[in-house]
Amino acid sequence: MTDSLDLRRLVASAADFDATLDALLAWEGVSNDQVQGRVEQIIDRIRHQGDAALVQLTQELDRHPATEMSALEVPQSALEAAFHGLPAPRRAALEAAAKRVTAYHQRQKQDSWSYTEADGTMLGQQVMPLDRVGVYVPGGKAAYPSSVLMNALPAAVAGVKEIIMVAPAPGGELNPLVLAAAWLCKVDRFFAIGGAQAVAALAYGTETVPRVDKIVGPGNIYVATAKRAVFGQVGIDMIAGPSEILVVGDGQTNPDWIAMDLFSQAEHDEEAQSILVSWDASWLDQVEASIRRLLPTMERAEIIRASLEARGALIQVDSPEQAIEMINRIAPEHLELSVADPHSWLPQIRHAGAIFMGRYTAEAIGDYCAGPNHVLPTSGTARFSSPLGVYDFQKRSSLIFCSPEGADHLGRIAAELAEGESLTAHAQSARYRVREAQP
Amino acid sequence: MTDSLDLRRLVASAADFDATLDALLAWEGVSNDQVQGRVEQIIDRIRHQGDAALVQLTQELDRHPATEMSALEVPQSALEAAFHGLPAPRRAALEAAAKRVTAYHQRQKQDSWSYTEADGTMLGQQVMPLDRVGVYVPGGKAAYPSSVLMNALPAAVAGVKEIIMVAPAPGGELNPLVLAAAWLCKVDRFFAIGGAQAVAALAYGTETVPRVDKIVGPGNIYVATAKRAVFGQVGIDMIAGPSEILVVGDGQTNPDWIAMDLFSQAEHDEEAQSILVSWDASWLDQVEASIRRLLPTMERAEIIRASLEARGALIQVDSPEQAIEMINRIAPEHLELSVADPHSWLPQIRHAGAIFMGRYTAEAIGDYCAGPNHVLPTSGTARFSSPLGVYDFQKRSSLIFCSPEGADHLGRIAAELAEGESLTAHAQSARYRVREAQP
Numbered sequence: 001m002t003d004s005l006d007l008r009r010l011v012a013s014a015a016d017f018d019a020t021l022d023a024l025l026a027w028e029g030v031s032n033d034q035v036q037g038r039v040e041q042i043i044d045r046i047r048h049q050g051d052a053a054l055v056q057l058t059q060e061l062d063r064h065p066a067t068e069m070s071a072l073e074v075p076q077s078a079l080e081a082a083f084h085g086l087p088a089p090r091r092a093a094l095e096a097a098a099k100r101v102t103a104y105h106q107r108q109k110q111d112s113w114s115y116t117e118a119d120g121t122m123l124g125q126q127v128m129p130l131d132r133v134g135v136y137v138p139g140g141k142a143a144y145p146s147s148v149l150m151n152a153l154p155a156a157v158a159g160v161k162e163i164i165m166v167a168p169a170p171g172g173e174l175n176p177l178v179l180a181a182a183w184l185c186k187v188d189r190f191f192a193i194g195g196a197q198a199v200a201a202l203a204y205g206t207e208t209v210p211r212v213d214k215i216v217g218p219g220n221i222y223v224a225t226a227k228r229a230v231f232g233q234v235g236i237d238m239i240a241g242p243s244e245i246l247v248v249g250d251g252q253t254n255p256d257w258i259a260m261d262l263f264s265q266a267e268h269d270e271e272a273q274s275i276l277v278s279w280d281a282s283w284l285d286q287v288e289a290s291i292r293r294l295l296p297t298m299e300r301a302e303i304i305r306a307s308l309e310a311r312g313a314l315i316q317v318d319s320p321e322q323a324i325e326m327i328n329r330i331a332p333e334h335l336e337l338s339v340a341d342p343h344s345w346l347p348q349i350r351h352a353g354a355i356f357m358g359r360y361t362a363e364a365i366g367d368y369c370a371g372p373n374h375v376l377p378t379s380g381t382a383r384f385s386s387p388l389g390v391y392d393f394q395k396r397s398s399l400i401f402c403s404p405e406g407a408d409h410l411g412r413i414a415a416e417l418a419e420g421e422s423l424t425a426h427a428q429s430a431r432y433r434v435r436e437a438q439p
Numbered sequence: 440m441t442d443s444l445d446l447r448r449l450v451a452s453a454a455d456f457d458a459t460l461d462a463l464l465a466w467e468g469v470s471n472d473q474v475q476g477r478v479e480q481i482i483d484r485i486r487h488q489g490d491a492a493l494v495q496l497t498q499e500l501d502r503h504p505a506t507e508m509s510a511l512e513v514p515q516s517a518l519e520a521a522f523h524g525l526p527a528p529r530r531a532a533l534e535a536a537a538k539r540v541t542a543y544h545q546r547q548k549q550d551s552w553s554y555t556e557a558d559g560t561m562l563g564q565q566v567m568p569l570d571r572v573g574v575y576v577p578g579g580k581a582a583y584p585s586s587v588l589m590n591a592l593p594a595a596v597a598g599v600k601e602i603i604m605v606a607p608a609p610g611g612e613l614n615p616l617v618l619a620a621a622w623l624c625k626v627d628r629f630f631a632i633g634g635a636q637a638v639a640a641l642a643y644g645t646e647t648v649p650r651v652d653k654i655v656g657p658g659n660i661y662v663a664t665a666k667r668a669v670f671g672q673v674g675i676d677m678i679a680g681p682s683e684i685l686v687v688g689d690g691q692t693n694p695d696w697i698a699m700d701l702f703s704q705a706e707h708d709e710e711a712q713s714i715l716v717s718w719d720a721s722w723l724d725q726v727e728a729s730i731r732r733l734l735p736t737m738e739r740a741e742i743i744r745a746s747l748e749a750r751g752a753l754i755q756v757d758s759p760e761q762a763i764e765m766i767n768r769i770a771p772e773h774l775e776l777s778v779a780d781p782h783s784w785l786p787q788i789r790h791a792g793a794i795f796m797g798r799y800t801a802e803a804i805g806d807y808c809a810g811p812n813h814v815l816p817t818s819g820t821a822r823f824s825s826p827l828g829v830y831d832f833q834k835r836s837s838l839i840f841c842s843p844e845g846a847d848h849l850g851r852i853a854a855e856l857a858e859g860e861s862l863t864a865h866a867q868s869a870r871y872r873v874r875e876a877q878p
Contacts, residue, residue, distance in 0.1 A: 089855055090855060090856070090859050093851075093852045093855035093856050093859075094856065096852050097852060097856060104562055107552065107554070108564075113546065115546070121809070122796075123543055123809060123810050123811060125547075125811075125826075126785060126788070126794070128789055128790075130822070130823055131789065131790075131822065144860050145856070145859065145860070146856055146860065177859055177860075213822040213823040214823045228667075228670070231667070231670075231678075232677075232678055232818075232820065234823065235820075235823035235824060238671075239670075239671050254871070256871065257868070257871045257872075260864060260867050260868040260871060261868050263864035263867075263868070264862070264864040264865040264867075264868040266864070267862060267863075267864040267865070268862075298863065298864055299861070299863045299864075300862075300863065300864065304864065335836075342840065343840070346565060346838070349565070349836065350567055350570065351567075351570075351836075352836045353836065353837065354836060354837035354838075354839065355565070355836050355837065355838050355839065356839050357561075357838065357839060357840035358840055358841065360841045360842065360843050360845070360846035360872050361839050361840055361841040361846065361872075362841075362846070362850070362853075362868045362869050362871070362872055363868070364853050364854075364857060364862075364865040364866070364868045364869040365839070365841060365846060365849045365850055365853045365869050365872065366837070366839045367853065367857075367865065368852065368853040368856045368857065368865075368869075369849055369852045369853050369856065370560075370562060370839045370841065370849055371562050371839075372562060372564075372837035372838075372839055373837065376837070379671075381671065381674075382834070382836070383569070383570065383652040383834075384569055384652040384653045384673065384674035384834060385674060385834055386834045386835040386836075387564075387835060387836075387837050389835070391830070395821070395822075395823060395824055395825045396825040396826060396828070397774075397788065397790075397791045397792065397793060397794050397821070397825075397826075398792070398793035398794065398805070398811035398812065398815070398826050399785070399793075399794050399796065399811075400793065400794065400795050400796060400800050400804070400805045400809045400810075400811055401781065401782070401796035401797055401800055402797065402799045402800040402801075402804060402809065403799065404799050406799070407799035407800065407801070407804065410804045410808055410809055411801070411804055412532075413532045413535050413536060413807065413808045414801075414803050414804045414806065414807040414808050415803075416528055416529060416532035417529070417532050417533065417536060417584070417585055417807045417808065418803060418806075418807065420529050420532075420584065420616055421583050421584065421585065421616075422738070423703070423706060423707075423739075423803075424706075424737065424738045424739065425699060425702035425703040425705070425706040425737055425738075425739065425743065426703040426706070426803040426806065426807075427803070428699050428702075428703075429696070429699040429700050429702070429703040429801045429802070429803040430801050430803040430804050430807075432693070432695065432696045432699060432801070433696075433799050433800075433801050433804065
């Protein structure tokens with residue numbers, strides 16, 4: 001069955017290559033009108049009926065047995081019990097990952113700054129953490145404790161005072177690894193709610209769920225649509241598309257390793273995308289042989305196969321230079337540079353969510369425990385956005401203090417420009433601070 | 440007529456104060472279904488018909504005489520001519536403002552960073568400018584050259600390679616001050632297009648308008664709705680609500696100055712909001728008297744009056760502490776601290792877009808030329824967002840380089856965690872880099 005794997009092999013010099021690549025990369029996370037309408041209804045119900053609607057929707061949509069809101073809050077004791085219930089090696093691994101992720105993110109923390117000019121005028125920015133953040137954790141098969149760490153720890157490092165976590169509990173069941181990770185991250189409150197109703201509760205607050213200032217974390221199309229709808233009422237992180245990897249190889253890495261790296265992306269789901277690029281055609285053949293040999297041994301072979309057939313490709317380019325062009329065109333979420341001197345490539349790489357450098361840096365290592373965040377811009381959005389980080393949980397206020405001398409000087413400029421814009425109250429307000437004009 | 444000004448006076452200790460303040464602050468920039476539908480149609484036309492649709496829509500909606508796309512691009516020579524055509528004092532003021540804004544924003548520029556661990560593993564982030572940015576400049580009465588500076592200069596400081604500016608030209612007319620400011624900011628291309636069609640052209644590209652990576656700048660409800668719709672395809676800045684100011688006074692500032700500061704916000708439009716807070720009731724009386732006396736002298740008296748009546752308020756609080764609570768609750772776009780020692784207030788102010796400190800720092804000075812950006816989070820969004828800055832035009836790529844020793848150590852942790860998530864390809868990919876597992 002997997003013998004018949006239909007693996008796309010492209011050559012970048014082919015006449016139709018550009019169109020083929022565009023089609024392969026195309027993905028639009030547009031929700032249809034039905035989803036949109038349903039999400040708007042749900043948000044409206046939560047805004048107007050609060051807890052009552054939240055309990056009812058959770059019963060209906062998650063088949064949760066709770067009959068009142070208190071039964072949907074998971075107590076700290078349950079989080080702690082889940083943590084201590086983990087097998088020791090797993091608990092140690094989770095703690096090691098949390099420690100490294102925290103250490104890396106501490107380097108992202110930004111401080112307030114200011115400077116004072118000769119006339120005593122002071123300018124700067126005050127940097128403050130957000131007050132309260134909501135972290136959405138998906139339920140079911142995609143309930144990943146590593147995502148709990150990656151979303152909650154940057155908020156904690158930023159100094160966010162209160163972290164509210166939500167995760168749907170289908171049939172009342174929660175993943176104990178998720179609860180354990182929540183305990184490790186010192187999450188302040190945990191609600192067993194999900195879907196658009198959880199997003200709405202976090203955005204507007206209910207009697208029980210406190211209103212947050214920003215919502216982060218991945219979710220299905222209802223969650224994504226709800227996040228887009230409440231954007232403005234609260235901050236949100238990026239709306240994520242399917243996960244993808246671009247591996248660039250110089251032909252000297254063990255083909256089995258590369259095959260497994262491609263599988264590790266493809267096993268997420270059928271829409272995930274794994275692309276390999278090399279200028280060494282015979283090595284591409286070797287990787288293809290490894291893929292065909294190893295695929296039947298994989299637990300998630302069918303998901304991997306579906307993903308590779310739908311969205312995967314092995315691409316032969318002419319040169320390293322052409323590989324770099326392809327990187328910048330694709331702007332991959334994950335870029336693996338399986339080459340001899342990855343450092344020398346960096347200055348030319350303009351767009352990538354995360355860059356895994358060298359033969360030993362499997363994306364999986366970065367996903368879990370190297371330190372950097374695994375929440376990354378997908379679907380080419382690395383052109384304009386960044387990995388989730390501490391900076392997403394800090395915000396800035398501009399600081400402006402004019403000395404009387406500074407106001408005298410700047411007030412004249414401001415008044416001149418305000419008059420150019422016919423904003424005469426602006427002009428007069430500035431001019432009051434100019435010396436000869438002062439009463 | 441202005442004698443009959445109906446000015447809201449509130450006392451924070453009143454029983455119904457909280458509800459009154461909530462109602463006063465309420466503002467939701469929701470576009471109705473009709474606007475939404477129209478915007479989707481326009482985006483769809485631009486995506487599928489490109490330049491042809493863009494010319495047609497610009498003829499229809501802006502009454503622009505152009506019959507082909509080339510007539511909608513404003514040549515650099517026209518920008519230059521507009522700049523040199525300015526009266527000398529205005530040109531000098533614009534240059535002085537641009538210089539200060541640039542100097543301030545240079546302090547926001549972030550650099551790449553990395554660190555190497557004992558085993559040779561390197562972690563960090565590479566910071567890069569966006570490739571290409573679109574700046575939307577509103578047409579008509581709100582065509583402000585200062586907005587050109589505030590949106591384009593941070594992009595230029597970030598190192599954005601190409602800045603594309605768009606501004607609608609109703610009846611074919613553009614504001615020469617806007618063109619002059621575009622020249623001063625070294626904008627790369629300028630198109631006389633606006634509305635949802637300009638946003639769509641920037642987001643998706645047409646034969647003539649290049650696709651950008653991020654769109655910034657204010658606009659009407661069609662522009663805001665279009666920006667929300669293309670978010671994800673491109674980055675966008677915040678969707679701005681009406682402008683607002685919260686002035687907190689200790690009763691020692693000249694009441695005329697404060698009245699004019701409130702006017703300077705109110706003159707923007709009828710939805711703008713000016714709120715004054717003090718614990719000195721007799722000073723509030725004095726400011727109110729100044730407002731009544733000065734209002735009839737203002738050019739935009741009717742807009743100011745409409746704004747003050749609809750959304751303005753003078754609020755008497757018990758104490759400076761209660762004023763600080765109010766600041767953090769309102770999370771104002773502009774906060775003017777017209778008090779004796781504004782520096783001592785800063786640590787307690789958690790939410791504000793920009794803080795204008797002391798009696799001499801009129802908001803108008805900050806709007807034009809002090810240096811900080813005047814594009815600020817409105818409608819309470821200072822809870823989670825920041826002034827527009829250089830950081831909005833930079834993005835980060837995570838860097839991960841594992842040494843063989845690092846991969847040996849980290850690969851074990853990653854494999855353990857991946858198994859906990861049943862992601863066995865992840866586990867195997869990590870384990871290949873662990874020593875004893877290497878072939």
